[in-house]
Amino acid sequence: MPSDFVGVGVVEVSPQRHPAVGKRKNRHLMEKEPQSSRSHERWAHFRFSVIGALLAAPPPRGQLQSQLQELALKKWRHPISGEWICFGLSTIERWYYKAARSKEGPVDVLNHLLKAAGNPRLLTASLIQTLCEHAAGNLRLLMNMANDLLAAACHQEREQIDEKLYFEVFALDPKPSKKS
Numbered sequence: 001m002p003s004d005f006v007g008v009g010v011v012e013v014s015p016q017r018h019p020a021v022g023k024r025k026n027r028h029l030m031e032k033e034p035q036s037s038r039s040h041e042r043w044a045h046f047r048f049s050v051i052g053a054l055l056a057a058p059p060p061r062g063q064l065q066s067q068l069q070e071l072a073l074k075k076w077r078h079p080i081s082g083e084w085i086c087f088g089l090s091t092i093e094r095w096y097y098k099a100a101r102s103k104e105g106p107v108d109v110l111n112h113l114l115k116a117a118g119n120p121r122l123l124t125a126s127l128i129q130t131l132c133e134h135a136a137g138n139l140r141l142l143m144n145m146a147n148d149l150l151a152a153a154c155h156q157e158r159e160q161i162d163e164k165l166y167f168e169v170f171a172l173d174p175k176p177s178k179k180s
Contacts, residue, residue: 039080046079050087051096056140068093106132106142123149124162131166145170 050071059067072089104112110128114120123131123146131149135142152169153161 042079046076047095047099050076050092051099054096055099056138056143064096068096106135106137106139109139110142110146122161124160127161127163127166130163 054064054067058064069089071092072087075084075086077083078085107128110123110132111120114122127149131142131145135145148169149161149165152165156165158165
């Protein structure tokens with residue numbers, strides 16, 4: 001019997017059959033997040049979890065509406081209560097267009113994430129600018145490049161990531177490995 005559960009916080013709902021929500025409340029998923037987290041932050045993270053993939057990799061022309069409709073057919077875990085809920089197409093559409101029109105650019109997103117991680121000075125300002133220019137507005141690419149740099153910096157035990165490491169990691173002509 002195929003499972004109706006997809007990922008951690010979403011249930012696929014087929015148009016033909018709506019699964020019955022169990023009487024047990026699976027609050028253990030919500031308990032992983034610290035109690036000090038404010039509700040508006042939980043909602044912001046939740047909204048991004050719903051529409052983030054569409055923002056990071058916009059669908060081909062003419063397919064946005066069908067992808068939004070697919071999201072509206074799913075059941076989601078409420079970010080506060082943990083109960084299974086559905087959101088209408090218009091709600092998800094509003095979240096998407098509000099985020100897409102946001103004046104917050106990739107630089108602001110990266111700065112926010114660094115601050116939230118507790119190390120706002122991990123990347124130099126010039127490196128942040130370089131990463132954002134190279135990513136050309138693609139948040140998925142930006143996050144992947146930042147992840148690659150973080151992994152290299154951890155391997156080299158660096159306290160700050162700069163453009164020198166960027167050029168080492170993303171060199172077009174990598175140095176050949178020395179044979180022993």
